[in-house]
Amino acid sequence: MHELGVVIEVVNTIEKIAIKQKLTKIDALVLQIGELSSMVPKYIEECYPAAVDGTILQDTKLKIEIIPGNAICKRCSKVFNIIENGKKCPNCGSDDLGLLSGKEFMIKEIIAY
Known part of the structure; x- marks a missing residue:
């Protein structure tokens, strides 16, 4: 599970931003x-509490937005979701x-108050 390492890097990045912007509460x-x-996403959510433990992000909420996997057909220019259409243009x-x-x-x- 490489998600933990990635989340730790995200936490490090956010901590640097917080210091630079003088944020005390996120x-x-x-x-x-x-x-x-x-x-x-499920693994990101599961490892998030361990990654933020003892950091400025310890009491933060994690929100995840999923970006759809969209493609454009080079033959007919139809835009469609790859997963929903089995990697083939529905048109x-x-x-x-x-x-x-x-x-x-x-x-x-980063939502800070």
């Missing part, structure tokens, strides 16, 4: 995870695709 952290990324059946989204893993927002 209420929530919002992460965006693409449904085609190698990160499993023309082509598998000649261009990935538009879904591999992301980003810190979207």
Whole structure:
């Protein structure tokens, strides 16, 4: 499970930002995870408490937004969800695709008061 290492790096990044911005209390952290990324949201949620223990993020809420795995068909220009359509264009059946989204893993927002 590589998610723990990734979450620890996120925590380190947030702590650096908190110091730079002089934040003393963070209420929530919002992460965006693409449904085609190698990160499993459930595992991120499970390892989050251990990763934030003893840090400025210890009492924060974790919110995860899933970014759909969308592609564009290079034959007919239809935009569609890869997972829902089995990697084939639902319009023309082509598998000649261009990935538009879904591999992301980003810190979207730090909610501090």
